[in-house]
Amino acid sequence: MSTDSGRPEGPNEGIPRANTWLLRTEHRDQQRSPVSFKSRSTREIRNLQMRKNISHATSTIREKRKKVVSEVENWEELRTRAAQIKQHTLSNLDFYLEEYERNVTEAGGQVHWARDATEARQIALELVRESGAQSVIKVKSMVTEEIGLNDFLVENGIEPTETDLAELICQLAGDESSHILVPAIHRNRVEIRDIFEATFAKKGTLEAEPSKIAEAARQHLREKFLESKVAITGGNFLVAETGSVAIVESEGNGRMCLTLPNNVISIVGIEKLIPTMEDLEVFLTLLPRSSTGERMNPYTTIWTGRPPAQLELGKETPFNEKSYHIILLDNGRTRVLSDEIGKQALSCIRCSACLNVCPVYERVGGHSYESVYPGPIGAILTPQLVGDPLAGELAFASTLCGACYEVCPVKINIPEILIHLRSIHSDHKRDTVLGNIERGSFGVVGIVMGNTNLFNIATASVSRILKYGGPVLNRVGKYLPPINGWIESRTLPDAPKETLRDAYRKGTLDALLKK
Amino acid sequence: MKVAIFPSCIVDTVFPEAGAAAIRLLERLGLDIDFPLEQTCCGQMHLNTGYETRAKKLAARHLTNFTPYDWVVGISTSCTTAVREFYPQLLGPTRAAVGGTGKFIELSEFLLDVLGVTELQGTFAKKVTFHTSCHSLRGIHLGDRPQRLLGMLSGIQLVPLPKSDSCCGFGGTFSIKNSAISTVMMEEKLANVYWTGAEVLTAADSSCLMNLSGGIQAAKKPLTVMHYAEILEIATRQTQGKLSNFSGAK
Numbered sequence: 001m002s003t004d005s006g007r008p009e010g011p012n013e014g015i016p017r018a019n020t021w022l023l024r025t026e027h028r029d030q031q032r033s034p035v036s037f038k039s040r041s042t043r044e045i046r047n048l049q050m051r052k053n054i055s056h057a058t059s060t061i062r063e064k065r066k067k068v069v070s071e072v073e074n075w076e077e078l079r080t081r082a083a084q085i086k087q088h089t090l091s092n093l094d095f096y097l098e099e100y101e102r103n104v105t106e107a108g109g110q111v112h113w114a115r116d117a118t119e120a121r122q123i124a125l126e127l128v129r130e131s132g133a134q135s136v137i138k139v140k141s142m143v144t145e146e147i148g149l150n151d152f153l154v155e156n157g158i159e160p161t162e163t164d165l166a167e168l169i170c171q172l173a174g175d176e177s178s179h180i181l182v183p184a185i186h187r188n189r190v191e192i193r194d195i196f197e198a199t200f201a202k203k204g205t206l207e208a209e210p211s212k213i214a215e216a217a218r219q220h221l222r223e224k225f226l227e228s229k230v231a232i233t234g235g236n237f238l239v240a241e242t243g244s245v246a247i248v249e250s251e252g253n254g255r256m257c258l259t260l261p262n263n264v265i266s267i268v269g270i271e272k273l274i275p276t277m278e279d280l281e282v283f284l285t286l287l288p289r290s291s292t293g294e295r296m297n298p299y300t301t302i303w304t305g306r307p308p309a310q311l312e313l314g315k316e317t318p319f320n321e322k323s324y325h326i327i328l329l330d331n332g333r334t335r336v337l338s339d340e341i342g343k344q345a346l347s348c349i350r351c352s353a354c355l356n357v358c359p360v361y362e363r364v365g366g367h368s369y370e371s372v373y374p375g376p377i378g379a380i381l382t383p384q385l386v387g388d389p390l391a392g393e394l395a396f397a398s399t400l401c402g403a404c405y406e407v408c409p410v411k412i413n414i415p416e417i418l419i420h421l422r423s424i425h426s427d428h429k430r431d432t433v434l435g436n437i438e439r440g441s442f443g444v445v446g447i448v449m450g451n452t453n454l455f456n457i458a459t460a461s462v463s464r465i466l467k468y469g470g471p472v473l474n475r476v477g478k479y480l481p482p483i484n485g486w487i488e489s490r491t492l493p494d495a496p497k498e499t500l501r502d503a504y505r506k507g508t509l510d511a512l513l514k515k
Numbered sequence: 516m517k518v519a520i521f522p523s524c525i526v527d528t529v530f531p532e533a534g535a536a537a538i539r540l541l542e543r544l545g546l547d548i549d550f551p552l553e554q555t556c557c558g559q560m561h562l563n564t565g566y567e568t569r570a571k572k573l574a575a576r577h578l579t580n581f582t583p584y585d586w587v588v589g590i591s592t593s594c595t596t597a598v599r600e601f602y603p604q605l606l607g608p609t610r611a612a613v614g615g616t617g618k619f620i621e622l623s624e625f626l627l628d629v630l631g632v633t634e635l636q637g638t639f640a641k642k643v644t645f646h647t648s649c650h651s652l653r654g655i656h657l658g659d660r661p662q663r664l665l666g667m668l669s670g671i672q673l674v675p676l677p678k679s680d681s682c683c684g685f686g687g688t689f690s691i692k693n694s695a696i697s698t699v700m701m702e703e704k705l706a707n708v709y710w711t712g713a714e715v716l717t718a719a720d721s722s723c724l725m726n727l728s729g730g731i732q733a734a735k736k737p738l739t740v741m742h743y744a745e746i747l748e749i750a751t752r753q754t755q756g757k758l759s760n761f762s763g764a765k
């Protein structure tokens with residue numbers, strides 16, 4: 001399919017550039033990630049406090065989710081419907097993007113198209129400069145993190161302030177976010193109190209109580225809301241038929257960002273489109289239950305273009321000092337769209353349910369993924385968006401246990417995509433020595449398994465290896481990569497008397513049975 | 516009814532006792548069970564590690580080996596999942612269906628849903644806990660079928676395993692590629708197993724059991740690990756007379 005339909009600044013034009021911004025800061029300037037998932041996660045997993053914080057938070061939210069999901073009788077139907085809506089929209093993206101652009105323009109807003117992170121950042125910066133503002137307030141948004149907006153604004157003399165509580169904590173602490181929904185999930189309330197006291201609150205004045213912490217943040221943010229000229233938002237959904245952006249949040253800060261400043265800039269990925277308001281209903285049922293485990297989220301703001309002009313006292317013509325801009329971002333998405341299996345990942349509504357049930361995420365936390373999008377969704381989205389072969393390592397950060405697929409409200413078959421990406425990634429292993437050894441061994445094993453005679457010999461030798469080599473391997477195996485990690489904490493199985501096939505052939509099955 | 520056993524290569528090579536137990540159990544119920552010796556590997560390992568082309572060849576070969584059979588009874592939930600859930604994507608849905616992925620069935624499904632077993636005469640007087648493998652739960656959706664079969668035995672004390680549905684950390688090559696995470700997952704799983712005070716740990720998948728028994732042995736804990744087919748076989752070994760309400764409609 002094509003999305004360019006002759007539009008001069010269309011999202012599908014030109015060759016998408018290598019998109020290293022999705023990877024964490026220290027990797028952006030390099031073509032390859034110097035830190036691998038394996039080494040970072042091996043380090044993170046030793047951080048017992050982090051593991052405790054994450055395990056506590058995710059298990060609480062898992063239980064809440066389970067409860068509220070079980071209340072919805074047609075949950076499975078809704079999931080199927082949501083998946084259909086998304087796939088339909090993605091298959092007709094050119095049509096809906098144009099419809100959306102038309103409706104935003106009619107409502108007095110202005111649409112900008114950004115091919116990649118660099119373009120999106122530049123457009124945003126120019127818009128902020130046009131308004132004359134020195135600072136901006138921000139609604140929690142994954143996509144602005146994806147394009148590295150905050151750092152870029154700071155480099156250009158504009159001060160961004162995050163207004164989402166968890167996002168603010170990360171910003172003040174200089175932390176990378178570690179969860180899609182709860183970016184500061186790796187921190188507990190005592191740590192948060194300390195962060196506040198180290199920045200804006202007076203030392204020794206704050207109790208480590210959630211309500212006290214929230215109140216302190218509220219006081220701190222209130223002034224920013226009142227003095228800011230520009231707000232930058234993401235968007236959960238874009239409704240094509242009305243040209244609206246829908247923002248779903250818990251704290252009400254998003255609504256203040258949309259309504260108080262005169263200039264609103266939304267930056268949203270093109271995959272967030274849905275056709276109609278009626279479709280939105282499906283997603284607003286699925287999203288809060290899947291993400292926070294609530295029946296309904298506290299604040300949903302639907303914003304369409306620029307508010308109408310008003311006649312001001314003493315003036316003769318209607319006056320409108322408000323502006324609305326939306327930057328529609330591609331950043332690798334149209335490339336993902338061309339992969340029949342991988343494109344399912346674009347249906348994601350960033351509910352984070354897959355993170356909360358993932359046994360790997362629970363142990364290693366979000367930072368291990370070295371990517372803006374962590375957890376199962378990160379493992380399938382980042383390698384595809386970045387297009388960097390080595391980011392493909394993330395596709396191996398899973399046991400394929402399938403817990404993510406089971407909870408995904410838009411039915412993204414995450415294990416299927418992981419397997420698909422692994423096969424793309426295995427083609428790149430020629431670059432490394434270990435990769436070549438792995439390729440070689442899997443090649444040989446594949447040949448053996450494809451031939452019964454060779455298989456007979458091989459299976460019989462496994463039991464011989466276990467019998468004669470097992471005791472030795474159990475002792476020295478911890479020094480032998482790649483099996484060292486296995487042997488350190490496990491013993492190899494005992495050697496069987498003979499293989500099942502041999503026993504079956506010889507009629508000695510009974511000798512194998514346990515006493 | 517022509518029935519073949521598909522024990523998986525890990526059972527064939529490392530845990531043949533589980534395969535032998537499944538064969539003997541089914542024979543006791545009056546069935547003839549074939550072990551087609553041409554069978555090798557279903558291709559799951561290659562598929563999961565990213566060697567799709569090789570996996571495709573193995574998958575096609577695997578289906579051909581079972582052409583003559585009405586049912587192919589598996590005792591490894593992840594291998595049956597690979598055939599039933601992943602072959603359609605790997606080979607294309609039509610080729611998979613024509614090749615017969617629909618006749619691949621797990622032992623407990625076969626006993627309960629095909630044979631209609633509702634009772635089993637046998638005794639196993641031990642405290643047993645059951646680890647629900649990911650693929651039994653979310654791959655082929657076995658639900659509590661294996662536990663229902665175990666529950667038919669007299670004397671058995673089935674103790675629920677806390678967080679039974681969380682992954683044991685094996686994940687095939689995951690346990691080698693990301694061994695640190697795998698180990699933590701395994702240790703947390705085992706902590707729950709020890710907590711139950713069970714004498715026997717069982718599951719419907721020998722790969723999880725290999726992982727867990729490796730950890731149990733290394734920790735030198737006095738716990739027996741066996742496939743649930745072995746428990747059913749041991750329990751019914753001495754049974755005189757009728758074993759079940761099903762007895763051999765060939």
Ligand code: SF4
Nearest residue numbers: 348349351352354408
């Ligand atoms: S992949 Fe599914 S479960 Fe995960 S964040 Fe996206 S929508 Fe939610």
